[in-house]
Amino acid sequence: xxxxxxxxxxxxxxxxxxxxxxxxxxxxxxxxxxxxxxxxxxxxxxxxxxxxxxxxxxxxxxxxxxxxxxxxxxxxxxxxxxxxxxxxxxxxxxxxxxxxxxxxxxxxxxxxxxxxxxxxxxxxxxxxxxxxxxxxxxxxxxxxxxxxxxxxxxxxxxxxxxxxxxxxxxxxxxxxxxxxxxxxxxxxxxxxxxxxxxxxxxxxxxxxxxxxxxxxxxxxxxxxxxxxxxxxxxxxxxxxxxxxxx
Amino acid sequence: xxxxxxxxxxxxxxxxxxxxxxxxxxxxxxxxxxxxxxxxxxxxxxxxxxxxxxxxxxxxxxxxxxxxxxxxxxxxxxxxxxxxxxxxxxxxxxxxxxxxxxxxxxxxxxxxxxxxxxxxxxxxxxxxxxxxxxxxxxxxxxxxxxxxxxxxxxxxxxxxxxxxxx
Numbered sequence: 541x542x543x544x545x546x547x548x549x550x551x552x553x554x555x556x557x558x559x560x561x562x563x564x565x566x567x568x569x570x571x572x573x574x575x576x577x578x579x580x581x582x583x584x585x586x587x588x589x590x591x592x593x594x595x596x597x598x599x600x601x602x603x604x605x606x607x608x609x610x611x612x613x614x615x616x617x618x619x620x621x622x623x624x625x626x627x628x629x630x631x632x633x634x635x636x637x638x639x640x641x642x643x644x645x646x647x648x649x650x651x652x653x654x655x656x657x658x659x660x661x662x663x664x665x666x667x668x669x670x671x672x673x674x675x676x677x678x679x680x681x682x683x684x685x686x687x688x689x690x691x692x693x694x695x696x697x698x699x700x701x702x703x704x705x706x707x708x709x710x711x712x713x714x715x716x717x718x719x720x721x722x723x724x725x726x727x728x729x730x731x732x733x734x735x736x737x738x739x740x741x742x743x744x745x746x747x748x749x750x751x752x753x754x755x756x757x758x759x760x761x762x763x764x765x766x767x768x769x770x771x772x773x774x775x776x777x778x779x780x781x782x783x784x785x786x
Numbered sequence: 787x788x789x790x791x792x793x794x795x796x797x798x799x800x801x802x803x804x805x806x807x808x809x810x811x812x813x814x815x816x817x818x819x820x821x822x823x824x825x826x827x828x829x830x831x832x833x834x835x836x837x838x839x840x841x842x843x844x845x846x847x848x849x850x851x852x853x854x855x856x857x858x859x860x861x862x863x864x865x866x867x868x869x870x871x872x873x874x875x876x877x878x879x880x881x882x883x884x885x886x887x888x889x890x891x892x893x894x895x896x897x898x899x900x901x902x903x904x905x906x907x908x909x910x911x912x913x914x915x916x917x918x919x920x921x922x923x924x925x926x927x928x929x930x931x932x933x934x935x936x937x938x939x940x941x942x943x944x945x946x947x948x949x950x951x952x
């Protein structure tokens with residue numbers, strides 16, 4: 541009598557184990573497929589490492605200036621294509637846009653040939669980037685000294701050196717000075733909060749347009765959806781507007 | 787061997803595996819950040835901002851990346867969920883109790899991270915939200931399983947009394 545429960549228990553165990561087999565197989569399959577997918581996703585399309593510096597053109601052979609609203613532009617104001625970029629100097633995506641365009645020599649192809657007027661509107665995402673407002677104001681102060689675009693590029697180029705630092709401002713000013721700005725004038729301009737209201741207004745206008753991310757780019761009022769690298773997407777959109785068939 | 791249902795523990799294993807896959811994605815991004823620059827910076831659903839903030843490590847500023855904590859935590863939960871289908875004890879500790887304690891810890895940590903997202907960063911990261919949802923569901927299932935285990939232990943301890951009565 542005392543022996544009878546044992547084989548029954550043993551058989552039950554085997555049955556239980558067998559009934560769990562499909563579960564183990566399923567779990568293993570989901571795990572392998574899921575982790576493989578994640579690895580492929582994460583390791584695919586490695587973009588150029590952000591440590592790469594931006595090849596900056598020393599001079600832009602095109603009209604530069606400020607729109608009636610105060611936004612800096614490069615390129616002929618009468619160009620058939622008007623590109624408006626809403627961006628933040630501390631946004632890595634915006635930096636990537638500058639890297640992609642500079643590497644592809646976008647300015648030589650579109651700005652200096654009179655095809656495109658590029659207007660830069662500051663949209664400092666202050667809630668996530670603590671130097672966004674400061675850098676935007678530094679760029680405007682540099683503009684007062686006639687070195688807006690060199691400093692604009694230098695701020696993006698140096699972004700990785702000062703972003704997320706506890707005390708980023710000296711490095712930001714240093715980058716601007718290396719790009720040709722005068723430090724004393726820059727500090728005076730920043731201390732006087734000369735452009736604070738303008739940058740705030742720029743931020744508010746981007747918000748009022750319902751924008752929530754940077755870079756956001758409009759080509760003749762049509763918003764671009766970036767899917768690949770910035771240069772390719774921009775080139776396709778601009779060429780389509782220009783009536784150029786690829 | 788108790789006769790509590792298998793499905794909660796099976797569901798727990800799948801959930802923990804989901805959490806593991808999710809956190810492995812964030813872990814890989816954390817390990818090689820220079821290779822994966824974000825396309826855009828957004829003020830809605832911004833994982834980059836959440837991952838770049840000082841709260842992405844625990845304790846904040848100088849701690850262990852929470853992605854790693856999530857990875858190790860979910861890995862542990864997968865192992866324990868599978869193990870609890872085969873046995874009910876580890877040493878003298880009851881597995882359903884271990885699961886529930888760990889799930890409660892995970893839930894509390896998720897609540898902390900979600901609160902940071904909601905009230906400090908004002909930023910949302912979909913991967914963190916997935917992780918929090920998994921933590922809630924896992925905790926609910928672990929609680930149910932723990933309750934079932936306790937019930938079957940109670941009924942087992944009653945059985946000898948019944949046997950003598952019969």
